[in-house]
Amino acid sequence: MKKLMEPLLFVNSWRFLMMGAFIHLWVLGDSQISSFILILLLLLMTCLRWRFALPVWFVLVDILICFFYFPYTDIAYYGFALPIFELALKGKCLFSLFLCAGVFFAQASSSFLFWFFFQAFFFGVFSFIFLKNQEMYRVDIDEQRKVRYELERIKIDLLEANQSVSHQAELMERYRIARELHDHLGHDLTGATLALQAYQYVQEPEEAKKILQEVKNRLERSTKSLRETVHNMTPMTRIGVESLESVVRNFQQKDIEFKKSGNMLLVPVHIWSLLESCVKETLTNVAKHSNATKVEVDLQVTESIVRLSIKDNGTAKKLSHTGSGLRSLQMRSRSMGGSLSISHENGFLVVCVIPLDKEMLNG
Structure with a gap:
């Protein structure tokens, strides 16, 4: 969320705007020292609220200050806009209305004071609703983030x-x-x-x-x-490298070359499942998003790793983001201790590297 949209920034802006309004009333009025001291005290309270999260009962200090300066300056009546706003901001709307009505009828002033109190109450309620919605939004975001993390953890565990x-x-x-x-x-x-x-x-x-x-x-x-x-x-269905060869052989959209090297018997069953998914997903992306005319699939097996690379000679502009299928394959690769990297330079290239578990091979 941008800084200009932060509710607390709006709240503090309103507070200091009110201080500017009090200074304006002081300049237009009698400019008494008592009025200036009142403004300084209210400014001090505003600065404290700006720097610290004060409890709701702290508005009693503002109310006592304004009550004390009733006999000396009319600005004290306008000063009640601050506790009215703070009470509404804390969700104490009834107390805010009672304070607004009590001060207004006790002073029996013009309609300007009424609208001055009304805008303080309105912006206080508005800020309270805004802050409440923001808090609910943050809680919802935290819950969604927690759920996504748990789902990722469950996927890795599975x-x-x-x-x-x-x-x-x-x-x-x-x-x-x-x-x-x-x-x-x-x-x-x-x-x-x-x-x-x-x-x-x-x-x-x-x-x-x-x-x-x-x-x-x-x-x-x-x-x-x-x-x-x-x-x-003897299996009835193709497994291992035969399954990869079958996928490549059935891919008719592009001219495809399949190369393999190493002892294929070293590769466990669960890694073949990942490699087959990589080939299918990558070839599907090539068929949908690439203008390539040739695809090279290279499978290398050593005593320590399995490396599968799939590269095309396409020149079309590729997507700026990775699809959900490739992201899922990256997660599966990481769960096996390997990696799956993607490159868009000089054609589309996917490289999957999985380490071989020596204990599993010896077992």
């Missing part, structure tokens, strides 16, 4: 939980495969090995023939079991 669940699912799948190989394939291979060792000591041809047949049967069962295990492990 992403971290998803990463942990993916890791646990991978470990459970490894355990299932190891158990299945041990229970079926390992049992038959062990039996075949023992049978071959026994075959060396068998003298009778018929018995040796039976042992060889048993070895043959066990090897056939082992081969069949291995084929079934591999078949069951």
Whole structure:
């Protein structure tokens, strides 16, 4: 909010304008010393309110000062505009009206004094409503900021939980495969090995023939079991780098080149999900906002990081702000300890770098 729109600036401006009005009345009047002292005392109270947040009962000091100078100067009657304004400013409108009516009828003055009191009451009520609305607005902004922070925290927690669940699912799948190989394939291979060792000591041809047949049967069962295990492990949908290649292959709007290097088996499942989302979101933005004719997608995997870069050769003016999709991907990248950077120089460029967890890879 700009400084000129601050309610407290308006309140203090009105206070000092009233002091200017009192000085004007003093110059036009008899210019007595008592009137000047009254103005100085009221100015002192105004300065105190400008520098400090005084309690509402402090208006009694203004009222006592004005009452004390009733016999000496008519400016004391106009001075009641200050406590009238301060009472209305604090939400004490009834007290402000009673004070306004009491002083006006006691003095029985002209209509000028009435309008002088009326404007003090009006601006006091107006300032009170303005300050109240500003406070409510600030509370609402704080609540919205708190809610947004909590939502961001929940999103990050969910992403971290998803990463942990993916890791646990991978470990459970490894355990299932190891158990299945041990229970079926390992049992038959062990039996075949023992049978071959026994075959060396068998003298009778018929018995040796039976042992060889048993070895043959066990090897056939082992081969069949291995084929079934591999078949069951083969995913029905594309995963990993195959999913990225599928996205690139189905992107028909631009000429696109996909390059990859490194051991793709080092990349965990949850990182592939992020990389696929990066490719889809970036290619969608290229199709909507770029006049590019060629797009390059480069995936590099090392022992420590995964780096995905997507660059086009467009020259059209890009948007000055980042879309919600890319902002979400940046947040997901940060939750994995990586980063996602965007550049609009010499075409549109998105670079996503994610570190590989060595403990997870070794696990």
